[in-house]
Amino acid sequence: MNLFEKWRANRRENIPDFKLMTTEQMSFWLGRFVMEARKRDGTEYPPRSIYLILCGLLRYLKDNGVYDKNFLDENNGEFTDFRKLVDARMKSLIDKGFRCSLKQADPILPKDEETLWQKHVFGKESAEQLQHTVFFYACKVFGVRGYDEHHDLQCEQFTIGEDSAGRFIQFSGRATKTYKGGLGHLNVQSKNLRHHSSPGDRCLVDYFELYLGSLGNTGAFYRRPLPPTDEEQIRFGQQVVGVNKLKSFMKTITQKGGLKGNFTNHSGKRTCATQLYMNGVSEQEIMRRTGHRCEKSVKKYKRSSEQIEMDVSKILDPPMNEPACDTDPPRKKN
Template sequence: MIEKRRQDGNPYPPRTLYMLAVGILRHLRENGVHFNFLDENNSNFYDFRKALSARMAELTNQGVGTTTKQAEPVSRGLSQRHIVSKDIKHHLQNPALYDLYEGYLASIPPAAGDAFYRRPLANRGENGELRFSSQPIGVNKLSYIIKNMSTEAGISGFFTNHSGKRTCATALYQACSPEQEIMSRTGHRSVESVRKYKRPSSEMLKDV
């Protein structure tokens, strides 16, 4: 198990090694061999489990298989909409977003609690304006709100609700805000965690 590698010679990720061991165990059971070499109480295979655990720890320390898929920040760039524009760069904040939220807050009725997102009503007002219920949007719908918005807008990429936090952190980095201030906004407890958001900054500037 320690010497097991891919066909190209590169090592398997730690989780893959463990799943290979599980696959061997399943094969043995299907063929009438009923013992569990992964059972901590089985002392006969203590050396095997110890060697497997040590190899998995070694691969983890080397960074093998530790790459995770992360949500992308919302760049507001035209390239995500596949729109070709003139080579003009600007960094002005769009006041339309403020006006949008200001109009939304003026439209929602008062309700108990601090729910921000309310259910839209099917019937519009007398002047055609949108109306909202006092009931908040459900948790399940909120969990996919960024993903659904990016899909309906035709924006390609991996966007989740976490993209909002990454966008906020990146914008604060562009504004040269202190790391402690960014941590207070994003909720991170360590500087190392919040520094992971530095990389998208240059990518966002390309898309503007």
């Protein structure tokens, strides 16, 4: 809406208030806006951005009680010409080389994960190293979301236990983007996941147990790491990790490991879904881990990995031109 208002002010014409426009006025001025709106640097918006901007304007109308001017509804014949203009505009941008694809966070593949261990980005030699390890595996193992769910995590949501299959970490989810509780979610359950980990140097149960113990097993899950002392190697303060610091965890981890790609905190959840998908786990189980409520949503995470793309490329490549074999036996020299 701010973008529309800036465009409206620069137009220096008597353009009515957006929510007070008639259907004809809205169709006309929205069309001009779609054709003329530009980024701050003067470049054009990609096709998908135009659509999302229009969705934002439509949301603004509904928030202000205007429900009879849904200009994106195909059944609304009053905005047919406007939708044709938007369609033509988006197609023309595609012809100019714009793409409609989303810039998605990259998953961390097994070979990259091994690199992070080899380069000691993961481990328990320091409080920061341990915190980064626990952060990544909270994403990968329990499908914890990029920032919002991490920010609200409490130590009490994690329990260390043991059953006939061995030691495990139990995670109990709370309110998230896909689960709010209340009347609308009476038939939806929050996450309740159990992860068993094999004994060894990389046993996640040991890492989470050490981390939780360093926090006193209570309170905020992410707190500021403190320098070691002669008595304690792993120490954390009472100050909660700041918003910006928490948002940059995955970027910090991947930069320390020298990984190349578009890595954000959402890469952790994508790693969870991608690695399960690569190993043939059912969509139902993937949804249970990630917290998605429909298959359509989780299918967005079914992104081809680099290894899969390489295998497909090899299959579709031309046959190799192998050198001809000389079947005649070598002649003996006299």
